[in-house]
Amino acid sequence: xxxxxxxxxxxxxxxxxxxxxxxxxxxxxxxxxxxxxxxxxxxxxxxxxxxxxxxxxxxxxxxxxxxxxxxxxxxxxxxxxxxxxxxxxxxxxxxxxxxxxxxxxxxxxxxxxxxxxxxx
Amino acid sequence: xxxxxxxxxxxxxxxxxxxxxxxxxxxxxxxxxxxxxxxxxxxxxxxxxxxxxxxxxxxxxxxxxxxxxxxxxxxxxxxxxxxxxxxxxxxxxxxxxxxxxxxxxxxxxxxxxxxxxxxxxxxxxxxxxxxxxxxxxxxxxxxxxxxxxxxxxxxxxxxxxxxxxxxxxxxxxxxxxxxxxxxxxxxxxxxxxxxxxxxxxxxxxxxxxxxxxxxxxxxxxxxxxxxxxxxxxxxxxxxxxxxxxxxxxxxxxxxxxxxxxxxxxxxxxxxxxxxxxxxxxxxxxxxxxxxxxxxxxxxxxxxxxxxxxxxxxxxxxxxxxxxxxxxxxxxxxxxxxxxxxxxxxxxxxxxxxxxxxxxxxxxxxxxxxxxxxxxxxxxxxxxxxxxxxxxxxxxxxxxxxxxxxxxxxxxxxxxxxxxxxxxxxxxxxxxxxxxxxxxxxxxxxxxxxxxxxxxxxxxxxxxxxxxxxxxxxxxxxxxxxxxxxxxxxxxxxxxxxxxxxxxxxxxxxxxxxxxxxxxxxxxxxxxxxxxxxxxxxxxxxxxxxxxxxxxxxxxxxxxxxxxxxxxxxxxxxxxxxxxxxxxxxxxxxxxxxx
Numbered sequence: 001x002x003x004x005x006x007x008x009x010x011x012x013x014x015x016x017x018x019x020x021x022x023x024x025x026x027x028x029x030x031x032x033x034x035x036x037x038x039x040x041x042x043x044x045x046x047x048x049x050x051x052x053x054x055x056x057x058x059x060x061x062x063x064x065x066x067x068x069x070x071x072x073x074x075x076x077x078x079x080x081x082x083x084x085x086x087x088x089x090x091x092x093x094x095x096x097x098x099x100x101x102x103x104x105x106x107x108x109x110x111x112x113x114x115x116x117x118x119x120x
Numbered sequence: 121x122x123x124x125x126x127x128x129x130x131x132x133x134x135x136x137x138x139x140x141x142x143x144x145x146x147x148x149x150x151x152x153x154x155x156x157x158x159x160x161x162x163x164x165x166x167x168x169x170x171x172x173x174x175x176x177x178x179x180x181x182x183x184x185x186x187x188x189x190x191x192x193x194x195x196x197x198x199x200x201x202x203x204x205x206x207x208x209x210x211x212x213x214x215x216x217x218x219x220x221x222x223x224x225x226x227x228x229x230x231x232x233x234x235x236x237x238x239x240x241x242x243x244x245x246x247x248x249x250x251x252x253x254x255x256x257x258x259x260x261x262x263x264x265x266x267x268x269x270x271x272x273x274x275x276x277x278x279x280x281x282x283x284x285x286x287x288x289x290x291x292x293x294x295x296x297x298x299x300x301x302x303x304x305x306x307x308x309x310x311x312x313x314x315x316x317x318x319x320x321x322x323x324x325x326x327x328x329x330x331x332x333x334x335x336x337x338x339x340x341x342x343x344x345x346x347x348x349x350x351x352x353x354x355x356x357x358x359x360x361x362x363x364x365x366x367x368x369x370x371x372x373x374x375x376x377x378x379x380x381x382x383x384x385x386x387x388x389x390x391x392x393x394x395x396x397x398x399x400x401x402x403x404x405x406x407x408x409x410x411x412x413x414x415x416x417x418x419x420x421x422x423x424x425x426x427x428x429x430x431x432x433x434x435x436x437x438x439x440x441x442x443x444x445x446x447x448x449x450x451x452x453x454x455x456x457x458x459x460x461x462x463x464x465x466x467x468x469x470x471x472x473x474x475x476x477x478x479x480x481x482x483x484x485x486x487x488x489x490x491x492x493x494x495x496x497x498x499x500x501x502x503x504x505x506x507x508x509x510x511x512x513x514x515x516x517x518x519x520x521x522x523x524x525x526x527x528x529x530x531x532x533x534x535x536x537x538x539x540x541x542x543x544x545x546x547x548x549x550x551x552x553x554x555x556x557x558x559x560x561x562x563x564x565x566x567x568x569x570x571x572x573x574x575x576x577x578x579x580x581x582x583x584x585x586x587x588x589x590x591x592x593x594x595x596x597x598x599x600x601x602x603x604x605x606x607x608x609x610x611x612x613x614x615x616x617x618x619x620x621x622x623x624x625x626x627x628x629x630x631x632x633x634x635x636x637x638x639x640x641x642x643x644x645x646x647x648x649x650x651x652x653x654x655x656x657x658x659x660x661x662x663x664x665x666x667x668x669x670x671x672x673x674x675x676x677x678x679x680x681x682x683x684x685x686x687x688x689x690x691x692x693x694x695x696x697x698x699x700x701x702x703x704x705x706x707x708x709x710x711x712x713x714x
Binding site: 046049050052053055056057059060061062065079080081082083084085 | 220221224225226227302304305306308358359362363366614615616617689690692693694698699
């Protein structure tokens with residue numbers, strides 16, 4: 001009985017040691033991966049920062065104005081002035097629903113009430 | 121151990137003698153012994169429980185403590201340079217009120233040399249001088265061939281330059297990573313941002329330290345590792361700022377002025393929407409401060425927040441405000457304008473003769489020195505001092521600029537009655553255009569104090585204590601409107617925006633004492649729209665002059681006002697303000713393509 005107990009115990013210890021050994025290596029590889037990922041994150045962040053700086057630099061007011069001046073022929077952009085404000089009344093309504101009245105499946109002679117039936 | 125027997129012979133014999141059952145003695149003894157054992161076991165169990173309890177307690181403490189530490193600690197950002205150099209090279213970004221980047225960091229390279237590792241120091245120096253033309257060739261050769269073991273060659277190197285240095289193939293030339301501060305918009309907002317330079321330097325990193333402007337004012341916050349990811353949001357609107365700089369620059373050239381300053385401020389919050397001081401500089405390449413001569417001639421000088429000027433007639437509004445608010449006069453009260461007023465050797469005169477008397481409204485509209493002086497005299501020195509003090513005209517502004525912190529307005533040492541009279545029309549007191557803008561904002565928003573700020577305020581209003589009554593504020597706005605419609609600022613009319621403002625032209629003081637005849641500071645302090653004030657615009661031109669209508673003009677009405685009108689025309693649409701057009705009038709609209 002006692003021998004059995006010792007045998008089981010030592011088997012258990014060996015198993016535990018094996019498990020600890022494996023965990024140790026897994027932890028080390030996980031740590032390595034974390035380090036690599038962190039380096040990647042840092043690199044990406046740096047890239048984002050560079051892109052952000054570049055975006056801000058490309059959109060600086062000086063350059064935009066020069067571009068507007070250069071491309072005046074195509075864009076015809078001028079500084080915003082008070083006279084550029086409009087009223088909603090100045091916008092014409094879109095032409096009456098062309099689709100409904102000009103579509104060929106519109107049956108001649110049907111009135112608006114049963115239109116839904118006609119056009120399925 | 122001494123065990124008492126279960127059946128002590130003496131007592132058993134004794135009991136038998138008396139015909140008692142000796143078993144009871146045994147039972148009693150056994151009971152006693154059991155009790156003792158029980159006590160002992162109990163004690164041991166208690167001790168074990170305590171130990172176990174303590175073990176659990178400390179275990180939980182350990183876990184709890186770790187959890188608390190994790191919860192409290194700041195998350196650490198992954199960094200490329202893992203080595204802890206003890207130098208914080210990070211710095212928070214600065215963005216404008218719409219989130220556009222005004223300042224950011226960029227990783228770059230520094231170049232240094234270790235001459236003892238060099239193979240051909242002379243050749244390296246020659247090659248470096250070719251790559252960097254501004255480098256001192258002779259000095260570099262001397263440093264490389266001397267006894268030094270370490271030489272900084274360049275603090276910032278572009279990737280192209282780095283490649284060319286690589287091509288020299290000299291093992292003693294080494295590169296180190298570092299961050300640099302970048303201001304992508306260049307000269308725009310240069311005085312606000314200030315600039316940054318390197319503090320503690322190391323081969324692997326360098327500290328970025330703010331040297332002026334908000335960069336220096338918020339230096340601790342920008343470098344705080346906990347807040348380095350949160351950009352600092354300013355109240356500046358980059359579009360408005362760029363437009364303002366362009367228009368003011370054009371105006372300055374046309375008016376042949378030496379310098380110019382302009383401040384646009386929200387009257388309800390005190391936020392500075394844009395602030396320009398010309399001439400300016402590029403914060404990416406900050407010029408060195410002047411070592412001799414007048415510091416105000418340097419482009420580093422912020423005329424809007426640092427320059428104290430006698431702002432002239434713009435102060436008349438404060439005098440009238442004080443008299444109105446105290447109920448001494450109303451806008452129609454007639455004021456004696458017969459002059460000149462003689463005060464000892466001193467004489468107060470008007471630009472033109474305005475006859476015997478003018479209404480208070482016309483004193484402002486026509487800008488009568490004599491009328492204002494009389495009003496101030498009637499109200500008294502204390503009233504004037506109180507109002508100027510309450511408006512913040514006697515102390516440094518609380519603006520978040522390191523330069524503005526110590527700029528105290530120049531006040532007379534002895535505030536006599538004569539001082540009261542001259543200050544009433546803006547002479548004998550000097551303040552910055554920023555002071556003026558903040559004070560006008562208070563007059564315009566219904567009389568509530570606002571503090572100028574460069575940080576974005578999310579609330580719609582940020583009022584301090586009440587300084588003037590709302591009725592006074594309304595009357596004052598009416599007066600300012602009249603100055604534009606029929607007074608000294610007639611060039612200031614911008615259709616649809618109901619501009620009101622007060623001009624001020626003050627002779628420049630000579631450094632030796634006295635005043636120049638032909639050099640003025642022309643100021644226009646304006647509010648728009650006057651029927652529901654939203655913004656205050658203060659424009660100051662330094663020594664403007666223009667030939668118009670046959671003579672040389674220097675007064676603000678001819679110089680600052682037209683520039684300010686152009687500014688409002690351009691800025692108001694950018695600030696999303698729609699021109700108010702009177703009911704029946706036909707509007708001319710230009711159609712634009714999107």
